[in-house]
Amino acid sequence: MSVKSPVIPGFGPTLGVTLFAAGLIVLIPISALFLRAAGLSWEQFEAAAFSPRVLASYRLSFGGALIAAVFNVFAGLIVAWVLVRYDFPFRKLVDAMVDLPFALPTAVAGVALTALYAPKGVLGKLLLKVGIKAAFTPFGVVLAMIFIGLPFVVRTVQPVLQDLESQHEEAAVSLGANRWQVFTYVILPAILPALVTGFALAFARALGEYGSVIFIAGNMPGVSEIAPLMIVTKLEQYDYAGASAIATVMLVVAFVLLLLINSAQKWHQTRMAGR
């Protein structure tokens, strides 16, 4: 840790610019949201944020984001593992492509996934043959959420896997551990914090995602409407207060979840350090 000295110039102006911009662009608008929601009576808040249609949208958004994030933990770990440990043709190219969901505008991902998984689409046709309707159902929502969350898990796990010293694995092997035991007792504990972080990031992103989900969802009331869409719907009816109420619920729940995961990680770290 470097000692920060008062010798270096520019603290005042840079902090001033930062505070001004953060206040104007981030803080004041965000506080407008909470003030608007706080201006509602409980009955009004409940009517807007907990109506049956909105509750169904929470179930889909939170449930779908959970399923997608769990899937991404497994899929992301396998992808990261293969990229770090195995050699195969075009490995570098594949590695670079993992970031595609970060770089591809969400609306493009949305229309592309829909074209792919729609009943007439290439993959949608195949799925329909085995009796699964993908696009315009909650399953389609989960597919889009998997797409948008996958790189978060890969990119948090990959560097940890890369930096893993082989000595511990060698030691375990010399003590007679088989490959599966080495994985569960040596590798998994080391990458677990990264997996949890990746899970949290993928979950949070899927929860708030709009562009890539909205096209494939089909948006049937009570069935395949996501929570961000409910905010848009309220806004289209000029119901600012209702939109603020739903947004507040989403922000608070997402914030509490991230807080829980952060403290779980801190607890894990102190426990590991205490050993």
Next chain:
Amino acid sequence: MSSSLNPLLEPRGVRIALTLTAAVVLLLFLFAPLVVVFGEALSRGLDVYLDALTEPDTVSSIGLTLLVAAICVPVNMAVGICAAWCVAKFDFRGKSLLTTIIDLPFSVSPVIAGLIYVLVFGLQGWLGPWLRAHDIHVIFALPGIVLATLFITFPFVARELIPLMEEQGTEDEEAAVSLGANGWQVFRRVTLPNVKWGLLYGVLLCNARAMGEFGAVSVVSGHIRGRTTTMPLQVEILYNEYNMVAAFAVASLLAMLALVTLAVKTFFEWRYAKELAAAK
């Protein structure tokens, strides 16, 4: 490779199974959507594709997207550098709170990012009546789109620079100051060369997001054809009109932007790794 005897490697069958699983996941979720974009865009041939791209509303959406990025990227670059400078080079009370605020836009749904600006500048918003009285349009106009994009792309540059500049410490800068350099000279000659790849990386990601943002912009834009539609919104409008070739033609431009972004990003990482290796 005598891999089957290497105890640090999985059995051959397991390796093949894992590689195939990864390949299937990446094929279904990454490559297939990309191929579909170009396939659908060119499904009626090159002429139809080019006609779709030269349609006036589409051309104006390209112009608007470039304009928004041209405003947002330099602003967030300047603010990001300032934020990284004061956070990485100084200690002060409330620093972790400030970094949390800087990171906040990453964890807010794009739709909520749009909503908060409607609450401030919209007709029923805080400043709505005043703006209306003075005939100033923010929501459903360019300023609203710029503000929402500024919010969404706010953390990108600072996020890349802060860890780099913290790692670098303050000794070089202190030496420069003791030799009589002023603040700007210290930044230009000492700090910037060390963090230039990180800065370019942050600017690149900021630009990609600024051009591609959909949710936040969709809420504040009002979708006025040829006036307040950016390229991602134009994709949506054309798609909802079942004009698939045109929708995917615009989408293909954005997909190319994403591919170029990934290529340049990989190049930056490669250059940065090379310089790190050379410095050792």
